[in-house]
Amino acid sequence: MIRKAVKMLNRQRLSLIATVLLASLLITLLSGCWDNRELDSLFIVTGIALDKAPDSDLITVTLQIGKTESKTGASSESGSQEDKNAIILKASGRTPLHGIKRLNFNSSRSLFYEHNQAVLFSSELAREGLKEYLDFFLRDYESRMEVPVFVTDGPTDRILAVDLEQEQSAGMYLARVIQDLSKLSPYYKVRMLDFLSRTREETVSALIPMVAAYDEEDLQKLQICGMAIFKDGKMLDSLNNYETLGYILAMGDVKLIGIEAQSEKGHVIFNTINLDTKRDVKLRQDGGVQVKLSVEGALGIGELKGFNGMDFPKVIPELTKMAEERIKEQIAETFEKAKSLEADIYAIGSEIHRKHPKKWEQMKSSWGSVFSNIDLTVDVKVEIPETGKSMISLEMEGASHEDR
Amino acid sequence: MLIEFILRKLRFLLDGNNSSYYQTEHKDRTYTSVGDIGNNLDENLCSLKKLFVNSSDLKIHKFKFGGGYEFSGAVAFIDGLASSSTVTEAILRPIIEWQPEEGPLSMREIADILSESVLWAGEVEKVSTMSKLAGGCLSGDTAILIDGCCHALVVNSKGWDKRSVAEPESETVVRGPREGFTENLRTNTALIRRKIKNPKLRTEMLTVGRKTQTDICLMYLDGVADEKVVEKVKYRISNLKVDSILESGYIEEYIEDAPFSPFATIGSTEKPDVVAGRLLEGRVAIVVDGTPFVLTVPMLFIEIFQTTEDYYTRPLYASIMRMLRMTAYFITIFAPAIYISLTAFHQELLPTTLLFTIANAREGTPFPVFLEILIMIFSYEILREAGIRLPRAVGQAVSIVGALIMGEAATSAGLVGAPVVITVALTAVSSFLVPMQNESASIIRILIMILSSILGLYGVAMGFLALLLYLGSLTSFGIDFFAGFAWTRNLQDSAVRMPLWTMVKRPANIARGDMTRRRFFVPPLRPYAAEEEDDSEGGEDVE
Numbered sequence: 001m002i003r004k005a006v007k008m009l010n011r012q013r014l015s016l017i018a019t020v021l022l023a024s025l026l027i028t029l030l031s032g033c034w035d036n037r038e039l040d041s042l043f044i045v046t047g048i049a050l051d052k053a054p055d056s057d058l059i060t061v062t063l064q065i066g067k068t069e070s071k072t073g074a075s076s077e078s079g080s081q082e083d084k085n086a087i088i089l090k091a092s093g094r095t096p097l098h099g100i101k102r103l104n105f106n107s108s109r110s111l112f113y114e115h116n117q118a119v120l121f122s123s124e125l126a127r128e129g130l131k132e133y134l135d136f137f138l139r140d141y142e143s144r145m146e147v148p149v150f151v152t153d154g155p156t157d158r159i160l161a162v163d164l165e166q167e168q169s170a171g172m173y174l175a176r177v178i179q180d181l182s183k184l185s186p187y188y189k190v191r192m193l194d195f196l197s198r199t200r201e202e203t204v205s206a207l208i209p210m211v212a213a214y215d216e217e218d219l220q221k222l223q224i225c226g227m228a229i230f231k232d233g234k235m236l237d238s239l240n241n242y243e244t245l246g247y248i249l250a251m252g253d254v255k256l257i258g259i260e261a262q263s264e265k266g267h268v269i270f271n272t273i274n275l276d277t278k279r280d281v282k283l284r285q286d287g288g289v290q291v292k293l294s295v296e297g298a299l300g301i302g303e304l305k306g307f308n309g310m311d312f313p314k315v316i317p318e319l320t321k322m323a324e325e326r327i328k329e330q331i332a333e334t335f336e337k338a339k340s341l342e343a344d345i346y347a348i349g350s351e352i353h354r355k356h357p358k359k360w361e362q363m364k365s366s367w368g369s370v371f372s373n374i375d376l377t378v379d380v381k382v383e384i385p386e387t388g389k390s391m392i393s394l395e396m397e398g399a400s401h402e403d404r
Numbered sequence: 405m406l407i408e409f410i411l412r413k414l415r416f417l418l419d420g421n422n423s424s425y426y427q428t429e430h431k432d433r434t435y436t437s438v439g440d441i442g443n444n445l446d447e448n449l450c451s452l453k454k455l456f457v458n459s460s461d462l463k464i465h466k467f468k469f470g471g472g473y474e475f476s477g478a479v480a481f482i483d484g485l486a487s488s489s490t491v492t493e494a495i496l497r498p499i500i501e502w503q504p505e506e507g508p509l510s511m512r513e514i515a516d517i518l519s520e521s522v523l524w525a526g527e528v529e530k531v532s533t534m535s536k537l538a539g540g541c542l543s544g545d546t547a548i549l550i551d552g553c554c555h556a557l558v559v560n561s562k563g564w565d566k567r568s569v570a571e572p573e574s575e576t577v578v579r580g581p582r583e584g585f586t587e588n589l590r591t592n593t594a595l596i597r598r599k600i601k602n603p604k605l606r607t608e609m610l611t612v613g614r615k616t617q618t619d620i621c622l623m624y625l626d627g628v629a630d631e632k633v634v635e636k637v638k639y640r641i642s643n644l645k646v647d648s649i650l651e652s653g654y655i656e657e658y659i660e661d662a663p664f665s666p667f668a669t670i671g672s673t674e675k676p677d678v679v680a681g682r683l684l685e686g687r688v689a690i691v692v693d694g695t696p697f698v699l700t701v702p703m704l705f706i707e708i709f710q711t712t713e714d715y716y717t718r719p720l721y722a723s724i725m726r727m728l729r730m731t732a733y734f735i736t737i738f739a740p741a742i743y744i745s746l747t748a749f750h751q752e753l754l755p756t757t758l759l760f761t762i763a764n765a766r767e768g769t770p771f772p773v774f775l776e777i778l779i780m781i782f783s784y785e786i787l788r789e790a791g792i793r794l795p796r797a798v799g800q801a802v803s804i805v806g807a808l809i810m811g812e813a814a815t816s817a818g819l820v821g822a823p824v825v826i827t828v829a830l831t832a833v834s835s836f837l838v839p840m841q842n843e844s845a846s847i848i849r850i851l852i853m854i855l856s857s858i859l860g861l862y863g864v865a866m867g868f869l870a871l872l873l874y875l876g877s878l879t880s881f882g883i884d885f886f887a888g889f890a891w892t893r894n895l896q897d898s899a900v901r902m903p904l905w906t907m908v909k910r911p912a913n914i915a916r917g918d919m920t921r922r923r924f925f926v927p928p929l930r931p932y933a934a935e936e937e938d939d940s941e942g943g944e945d946v947e
Contacts, residue, residue, distance in 0.1 A: 114752035
């Protein structure tokens with residue numbers, strides 16, 4: 001019967017079938033890059049760190065790899081408490097990719113970058129300039145542009161090697177921390193994309209969160225300790241957490257942060273309910289720039305200490321004044337620092353570029369000096385409509401008989 | 405397309421091989437050559453015995469009757485098929501007790517008198533050939549032969565043991581009628597007729613099978629069913645050159661449009677209300693003697709998601725359940741394939757935490773993920789098959805062994821990862837939501853899995869596309885199989901079951917002629933409207 005069938009399918013038909021088969025095979029090539037990678041043949045990279053190599057002009061690439069372990073079978077014998085959550089791979093090379101290619105030779109599985117959680121640069125390397133090392137992150141298909149970037153205070157490998165209690169690895173921890181902080185203000189979240197685009201613009205200075213590791217008793221911990229200021233791919237200085245807050249207040253879009261204020265009467269912590277900043281940039285006749293920031297919004301009282309013997313109606317204007325002064329002060333302080341570094345972290349230059357493109361062409365070359373002479377005025381107007389569950393504190397007057 | 409082409413060639417070849425069949429066809433009807441009934445009783449009985457080759461269940465009883473016992477006759481019936489009480493009470497007793505009043509009678513008249521005024525039977529046939537007599541006996545009737553008369557009477561005395569109407573086991577309902585078809589053809593047609601009391605419900609008898617002589621009854625609503633479909637069904641069934649039909653599955657296989665398709669293009673059910681509903685939509689039912697499964701044609705793909713209960717419960721809930729069934733059908737075909745492509749090709753699509761969870765489970769398992777899933781699905785199919793064939797009590801034990809021991813042990817031994825077990829379990833459970841297309845799903849699932857293991861999600865997408873194209877190419881008795889999803893007027897009963905009062909027309913692609921179910925598109929909201937207008941009557945049904 002088969003012989004009969006073959007007879008039936010004459011030559012023409014056979015060639016048609018062959019064409020169809022061939023075409024359907026060729027279709028598979030159209031699908032771009034595809035590959036079968038079994039999960040247990042992958043090293044899932046959760047953090048990449050670049051550092052200066054000691055005693056040479058090379059750089060060190062440190063990869064943090066999330067450890068997978070089967071919870072079944074033989075694991076109970078080998079799985080001791082001392083086991084670390086992550087594997088650290090290290091290699092040095094002239095560029096990041098050079099180092100990574102070397103790493104391929106000493107890892108048992110292929111490296112998988114799509115789930116990378118954080119990219120870290122050591123402050124030492126950052127101060128020398130990052131521009132030449134960023135090309136890899138721009139070009140590589142697998143690494144995502146949404147990955148948050150950090151500058152480390154101290155060597156990077158220490159931070160990646162930190163064994164955390166809560167999270168599986170330092171990379172995951174940092175990604176979570178940034179996710180959490182971006183609920184306070186979106187300016188905390190600096191992705192690779194933001195960093196690259198800001199570095200590309202000549203006059204804008206990029207900010208990257210800084211992270212430091214410290215020991216607390218037996219536990220190792222990580223902490224965001226401010227933001228590093230970059231200019232033209234080089235790290236100039238850093239803002240501490242207090243100054244970072246001043247930056248965030250100046251940029252507006254504040255979600256929920258705490259503002260601390262103190263006077264001789266007492267101490268208060270405000271929660272921002274909504275706080276927005278409007279910026280007004282004006283070019284002066286003499287070539288200078290005038291920036292007016294008006295901060296408006298509502299604050300809630302998070303905690304009160306002191307104000308002994310005062311009653312509530314008197315306290316509120318007092319607190320309002322304190323808050324306004326505090327915000328003004330904080331914004332100005334950070335601005336002064338930026339001015340002294342000639343680093344336009346507020347992207348004021350871009351705004352002038354947008355609004356006065358012709359004048360910007362003239363100013364562009366000397367923007368650093370123009371920026372350092374910017375005239376800043378800050379207007380703050382806040383209300384305190386909310387006091388939490390209680391209106392008065394125990395130390396204030398009326399606490400004894402007027403319990404509300 | 406390619407496969408279709410090859411199949412067409414194969415079909416052609418098969419047809420060619422069967423050409424010798426036509427010549428042998430008539431040889432089998434040997435008893436047609438026995439001839440007519442003669443005048444001599446003994447000779448007739450002798451040839452009857454010869455015809456049945458002295459079969460032990462052919463009972464022949466001779467007797468004498470008439471006032472002075474001047475006539476002699478005999479009854480012949482098959483023991484077990486004919487009811488013995490009918491034979492004695494309704495046939496033998498009246499004949500023997502009969503006192504002829506008039507003078508001498510001719511033998512020819514006796515037969516008429518017996519059938520008209522003596523026998524206590526509702527169905528008496530006068531036959532003159534031996535073959536009809538034998539055929540009557542074989543279908544449970546009793547033959548009366550009278551000496552000197554060249555005609556015989558075949559009296560209805562069917563009375564074999566049969567299962568009573570019971571709840572069908574393959575289709576159980578929470579709400580709705582619980583009666584199911586039995587193995588008896590007449591019981592089944594009666595069950596359907598009891599639902600549709602309309603003379604336009606036509607029943608046409610056909611007999612198929614050279615050896616088995618199986619009765620088949622076509623049922624359709626005249627003026628509603630598409631005549632072309634009726635003709636097609638009749639043509640295909642009457643041209644069946646088969647020697648045996650034991651179940652409606654035989655018929656199904658012989659008459660369907662796409663015999664090599666994994667999808668069934670002919671519906672079957674065990675419930676009279678389902679058949680009645682489909683008849684009212686303009687479908688044709690094929691009732692086969694000897695099986696409780698009644699076929700309905702044409703069948704649409706959407707029918708696998710429709711259950712009778714959809715029409716008995718509230719429309720909102722029924723619609724949600726239908727969409728759930730569709731989702732489940734999608735899951736049961738694509739879940740393993742999507743799992744394979746996500747874990748072996750597109751790990752970047754998984755959230756990081758989930759990726760680590762799956763990676764942890766994968767760690768240390770010996771097989772690639774495709775093989776892992778294949779093993780699990782294979783063992784699931786084994787367990788399912790084992791559970792079906794075994795007695796119910798043992799079947800439960802099998803499922804416990806399968807579910808608890810196999811799944812649990814396989815994961816704890818590290819042979820397969822827990823997410824794979826979950827995926828396969830989900831696949832298995834989802835398949836139970838659409839029991840009608842279970843077979844097709846389990847085949848297509850494997851094909852899509854193979855595609856996904858080679859090409860990842862791209863393969864799944866291509867498989868899905870190919871599946872859609874294939875479904876779009878199928879027909880059932882000339883009606884597009886996939887029509888229920890098309891954007892037509894009939895969408896009120898597809899993915900969503902609209903309230904019954906919105907279904908004013910019968911499905912346009914199935915019914916012909918009398919299309920109206922209900923004259924007006926009026927919601928039954930007004931409490932006093934019933935007296936003013938009667939909008940329940942259909943279009944042309946004026947009896």
